Amino acid sequence: MTKIGYARVSSREQNLERQFELLERAEVQKIFSDKLSGKDNNRPQLKEMLNYIREDDIIVVSELDRLGRNNKEITSIMNQIQDKEATLEILNLPSLNGIQDDNLRRLLNNLIIELFKYTAENERKQIRERQRQGIELAKEKGKYKGRPLAYSADSTDKQKRVTYEKIVEMLEKDVPITQISKELDVARNTIYRIRDES
Structure with a gap:
């Protein structure tokens, strides 16, 4: 032994x-x-x-x-x-x-x-459950923001904030989404999301 x-x-x-x-x-x-x-x-x-x-x-x-x-x-x-x-x-x-x-x-x-x-x-399950309950309460009170989106006006990445502004500008000019995606190298789903939120 x-x-x-x-x-x-x-x-x-x-x-x-x-x-x-x-x-x-x-x-x-x-x-x-x-x-x-x-x-x-x-x-x-x-x-x-x-x-x-x-x-x-x-x-x-x-x-x-x-x-x-x-x-x-x-x-x-x-x-x-x-x-x-x-x-x-x-x-x-x-x-x-x-x-x-x-x-x-x-x-x-x-x-x-x-x-x-x-x-x-x-213990891990209880922690996850408490987190879920906390998020639900924060959402009910309108305090839950979630993780900031990569391409948004308040993105922590300056370059992505600038890209977001360009996408909004191009959408306002009715530039086709496929063209925006190619020019700015951003996924079409992201552009659809920005369009739908505007």
């Missing part, structure tokens, strides 16, 4: 030291680490670790989200660990160190992780 650590930060500017220190305190014998976003599926050290692990090894991470950014990816990685008959230990979750029976340890480990994933997913 080997204790194997995995650490990850999202970018090269971020520091792995905190995770390394936690993993060393957990007495891991080998550490793999990536400086890549959890959204990046090509994490070479994660792949190397998954190839390296053997039966009864314990994979240690500081937090569950070090393995990935969403439930699907985390579940896939956990399944690969389980297929090798290894277990996963997450340092910010309850420890199962005192349990000697490997099967019981695996079962409890998986149960805790599933509960943690369920709670995290629920």
